[in-house]
Amino acid sequence: QVQLVESGGGLVQAGGSLRLSCAASGGTFGLFAMGWFRQAPGKDREFVAGITWRGSSSYGDSVKGRFTCSRDNAKNTVILQMNSLTPEDTAVYYCARSHLVSLTGDPGAFGSWGQGTQVTVSS
Numbered sequence: 345q346v347q348l349v350e351s352g353g354g355l356v357q358a359g360g361s362l363r364l365s366c367a368a369s370g371g372t373f374g375l376f377a378m379g380w381f382r383q384a385p386g387k388d389r390e391f392v393a394g395i396t397w398r399g400s401s402s403y404g405d406s407v408k409g410r411f412t413c414s415r416d417n418a419k420n421t422v423i424l425q426m427n428s429l430t431p432e433d434t435a436v437y438y439c440a441r442s443h444l445v446s447l448t449g450d451p452g453a454f455g456s457w458g459q460g461t462q463v464t465v466s467s
Contacts, residue, residue, distance in 0.1 A: 346371025346456045348439045353461030356429055362463060364424040366439030371456070374417040377442040379454055380424045382435035382463075391449030392437070393424060402447050406432070429465045436460040 352364040364380070379394035393413035395401040401413045412425040422439060440454035 346373060346441055348441060348456055348458035350437065350439045350458045350461040353437060353463045355464045355466065358430055358465055358467050360429055360465070361425070361427045362429065364426065364437055364439075364461060364463075366422040366424075366458060368420040368422075368441065371441075373420045373441070375445060377444055377447040377453075378415060378422045379440045379442060379447070379449070380413060380422075381438045381440060381451060381454075382433075383438070383460075384435040387435075389438070389451050390435075391451070394442075394447045394449065395422065396447050397445065400447065402449070404449065426463070429463075431465045431467045433463060434465050435463060437463050 347370045349367045377396045380392040381389050383389045391404050393403045395413045410428045415422045438460045439458040441456040442454050
């Protein structure tokens with residue numbers, strides 16, 4: 345079973361940037377799609393971004409053009425670069441590993457989850 349640990353969350357002003365990292369250990373990383381999700385209080389978990397092992401990425405509509413997802417298979421890490429942040433981006437951000445090689449935004453396709461990291465954007 346792979347373990348996922350997120351880091352890089354924090355408090356930032358609107359318009360600022362944050363870089364989230366996800367470190368994977370203890371399981372197979374390189375073959376499977378990886379995803380970032382977020383959950384704000386009182387809201388459903390939302391797909392933010394994901395990337396296949398070959399580096400093909402996909403983004404939720406609300407973050408397109410602002411967020412960039414990348415991965416380093418040799419280092420078992422996934423990065424989420426977040427720019428032009430707004431208060432609506434405030435949430436707990438989770439890294440997850442899919443069951444699948446292909447990428448989907450369905451949380452049900454992801455079997456391993458990190459503990460989450462809080463991102464707070466002040467206005």
